Amino acid sequence: MTTLTIKVPDMACGACAETITKAVQGLDPAASVKADVETKAVDITTSVNADAVKEAIAKAGYTVNPR
Ligand SMILES: [Cu+2]
Structure with a gap:
């Protein structure tokens, strides 16, 4: 397991955060x-x-x- 911190400058609201979370969890x-x-x-x-x-x-x- 690794811990990453990824900067996503165009994450503007909670819906963006949710979309990104789902995208990552779709992968893993x-x-x-x-x-x-x-x-x-x-x-x-x-x-x-x-x-x-x-x-x-x-x-x-x-x-x-x-980063
Ligand atoms: Cu948004």
Whole structure:
């Protein structure tokens, strides 16, 4: 398991946070996801690698910053 913090600057509201959470959990149902709209940061604990997580968030329609 690894813990990632991924910056998603265009996460603007609770619905965005939910979409992102579902995108990550669609990839890894066991992932722990905490999407914070105020800081635009998504804290994720997962066994899936960071690139795959970023890709899932990008596919959900959000721009992902490296860190
Ligand atoms: Cu939103």
